[in-house]
Amino acid sequence: MNPYVGHPNPLKEGQELFRKGLLSEAILALEAEVLKNPNNSEGWRLLGIAHAENDDDQQAIAAMMKAEEADPTNLEVLLALGVSHTNELEQAAALRYLYGWLHHHPKYKALTSLETPESFYHADVARLYNDAAEMSPEDADVHIVLGVLYNLSREYDRAIASFQTALKLKPHDYSLWNKLGATQANSVQSADAILAYQRALDLKPNYVRAWANMGISYANQGMYEDSIRYYVRALAMNPKADNAWQYLRISLR
Template identity: 85%
Template sequence: MSRGELTMDDNQVRQTATSSGDWATEYQQQYNAGPSWADEFTSRGTDRWVNEFTSGEEKRGSVDDQWVNEFSNLHLDEEWADEFGRQVGEGAADSWANAYDEYLNEQVAAKQRSDASRGVYVFSDMNPYVGHPNPLKEGQEMFRKGLLSEAVLALEAEVLKNPENAEGWRLLGIAHAENDDDQQAIAAMMRAQDANPTNLEVLLALGVSHTNELEQAAALKYLYGWLRHHPKYGSLAPPELADSLYYADVARIFNEAAQMSPEDADVHIVLGVLYNLSREFDKAIDAFQTALKLKPHDYSLWNKLGATQANSIQSADAILAYQQALDLKPNYVRAWANMGISYANQGMHEDSIRYYVRALTMNPKADNAWQYLRISLSCADRSDMLEACDSRNLDILQKEFPL
């Protein structure tokens, strides 16, 4: 998590629907209190939400039934309910439900496509940094400045030039995680692990990204791997346990590690991620707050805390945590998107739109943010802007929703 996100390292969050995001899909996670925070061990994305929401499809029945069950769990204020009642009277409920149902079906199809290509890194078509004399140094500098999309291009040029450069792949994975793309982050980190199987930062980042994707088995595998290969805690992790990992065993061992070294922020961070996996959000919040006392300037850790608070239906507190992350790193795309989700979860859709637009100006490829933006536009009765959203016309959207 030190740079993984729980939508969470690096940790995305999800709008009122998370969550992979980071810190889960946080859109559904935040409503479901039930995470992909995974800066963000940080919704946060639709793929994570769909993975969890549709995992019991055969047991729960049709998509319509799933929607009814999910809708019944939402935390809605009276003003929103009154407005929805007026819309029902005007005959708008059916069209909204149909649009939402269509959205769910699109996400199911997208999830199936992503599963088929899991672990395959997709390079950019046009890359001006190919042929650059030192693309790694250029990528590191871009990353330091918060120019994540440019950093991705430079780092892609580096790993094309040096395919076995574990640090190039690792930093590329972090850049994707912070840019709210856990699928590419996982693919890059897997290549980093191939090049350096015992790199602790890589193992931790993979654990965070899989947490964001709501993939508990994979998350436990990498988090336990982090413990096994750690020079201080390796003796706590018997190798034979790796063949049949259970959450309770892994959590117990990490608690032992925390008692052994209470001053080690990374152990508390991993505990926070583990508690997100088990939906023990109060414990996760405590773990991240303990880690922040040790690493108060870790922007990705603030994002993880915010994503967890959002999952725990504490959106107002989450906004304060996200703001801390943005104060430390203003170009942190995942935190901007997570901020939008928290405003949307409070019914403040006009505000959420502005934050989504800001995130998208920094990364127009953030598909999850486009989906969240469209939902908020509909909820804010701004159907006049849906065409601009569908055509991804940021010029119009920025002019209409400045921040």
């Protein structure tokens, strides 16, 4: 049962709940919106973002693909799909959407081919984004994508540098602090990752993904009691966060 079905403006309600960090409630309101207006790309996009922040990339991808169906040139959707597929280690799909972001961007589309290639190579897409960074060094989104691309190729030092450059341009972007933390964790820099995750939580206290990631970083340092507190907090906000349940079981062993 969804209490927001029949609400006069479920999109506005979902946006407000999302702003407050009430992600599970926001998801219900946004689901009511896309039931009411299935071609609303913004409704699907925000639903996808809410699922991603609630630590559910599969649901995020499903919602974002509906957003792309409604508006294939939505740059925020293409970027979010590239990030979510990277989180799922689906390189081919990630590269396709990240190339699509450049291809549809009014400032960078001249860098891409007139026709979309049948297959994408990491080195080629990374080269295009480096060209875009030279064109517009002040564009944080380009540096964010470079960080995502370097994560795909496991060049973590370069990914960290790209995210740090982006953070100089967008210091209050909580999701960007989380990306930096995740990359530092992948680079076996768990103590630094905890500082980055804390910045994300300072900016958005109900950010389920950052709570779960903080738990992982404590567990990676053998601090299992500390990790359990963070997993439990994540699960209190989203009992369906499968990753948090999985890692909690490991810490309890």
